[in-house]
Amino acid sequence: MFLKRRSFLQLLPAIPALPQLHQKSGEGKAARIALRFIVASDGHFGQPDTDYKTFHADLISWVNREKLQKGVDFLFINGDLIHDDPTLLYDFKSTISNLRVPFYVSRGNHDKVGLDVWQSTWGYPTNHSFAKGEYAFVVGDTSNEKGEYVCPDAAWLRTELAKYGEKKGIFVFLHITPAKWTVNGIECKEVIELFEQTPNVKAIFNGHDHDQDSTKQYGKKPYFFDGHFGGNWGTAYKGYRVVEIYEDHSWQCYQYNPTAAPVLNTFSGKG
Template identity: 45%
Template sequence: MLTRRTFLKNTLKGIVLIGAGNTLQSFAADSFILPDKRKVKLRFALASDGHYGQEKTTYFDNHKKMVQHLNKERSRRGLDFSVINGDVFHNDPKFLPEAKTTWDGLSMPYYVSHGNHDMVEEEIWQQTWGIAWHHAFEVDDTAFLILNTADIKGKYICPDLNWTKEQLERYKHKKQLFVFMHITPVKWTEHGIDCPELIEMFSAQQNLKGVFHGHDHIEDSVKEKNGKHYFWDSHICGNWGTPYTGYRVVELLENGEVLSYQVNPDVKQPVNSTKI
């Protein structure tokens, strides 16, 4: 029998709570109870690495299922928006319109970041999604930055530092700020890249609560650098990565805390605890 305890253990990975002082706490998935949803001010989800169009993968079915999962999240506990954090399609721009049509099936607003496999000109990207490779938006007292980490040929690059610096300054008085960027700016993983100037900016940004990545399909945990927290969300598709396909949820609570947890929507797939 699938009990509530078993469901949480199998579906929630690495539950973390960021307090007002940006202190990270971790909880065992089988012992944590989600707060009353009436105490949640803002809630969003992240999924990445769909690789729409990649040969010998089940990209069509995986995308359809992920759209369904996120729509269920919205209907059950609410989602203000979702972010598809890079590698929306796989190399060939002919798949871009299909990918767009698929994600338009979401029942909430959504944003996309540009990944190394999204090999298309920025002008076409902007015409398709309505935002540039670098984009900023805000919801009430919270600001969000989307940064680009790849050129049109798929080369890994650090984001536009001048633009990022301007936006960090612009939003420094917001209660909290979050950053979405496909590739991690620290060489923690095989596929990461070092961006020391960017890390310095992040480290000095007092209201920065979290930086979210895709790219490393095998990663679904959180790492810390200079008191700032960097999250991953597994993958939607692709031919490698974690044995499950999942997504990450972030909840901003009324008391100023930020709750984040990784979800495996297939309760039959066992999930190990995240080490924080």
């Protein structure tokens, strides 16, 4: 007796998912995604009078769901991991380890830990970089152990950007934006001019300003804000930003509200 088709298929081993195709805004054909990552910031683990454990559980659930449904190569948490108390860092790391994707972090002004503690906790310094295939990711420190606002180290940034000069694109992460276009931004003219003068810098991602989820432009370079996923102030929703890089080296970026499901502030970049 022959099995019905459905019954037969149920006996087959699981087939790996095909490479994901995504419809880019304004285009009539699908494009293949080469790299997809998420940027979230300002969880403020341990902040008094906030439901910070739920905030973090929600982020972990959202990112793990994205991994299953659409694919995520890594998550970047762009500063203010904890809220002032250095002893919270271990609990934050333990909590975030429930992610099913690799993750990287930057130091924010509320991450009041010393350089040695940061290094021993994460295995890399507050200024660091990493590469994924044809793309590089540069992380600049914008604070210190006292929680002061500081411009990122321009000399270090210059060296790192030059190191990745042959990459198709560089994406930069800074907790505090280096331009005074938000209430909580700081003016770092040398830094923003350095980005503007580096052709393969594709975008700069900022946290810190919980009430900002938009795109700002300096010259040809976009600066993206992702609101917040924790803390006690900011946008009315808690969310994150998604970046999708395609095999033709074009890319797309959008802000996402996982509770109401709208895609916000979409930006399309060229290769």
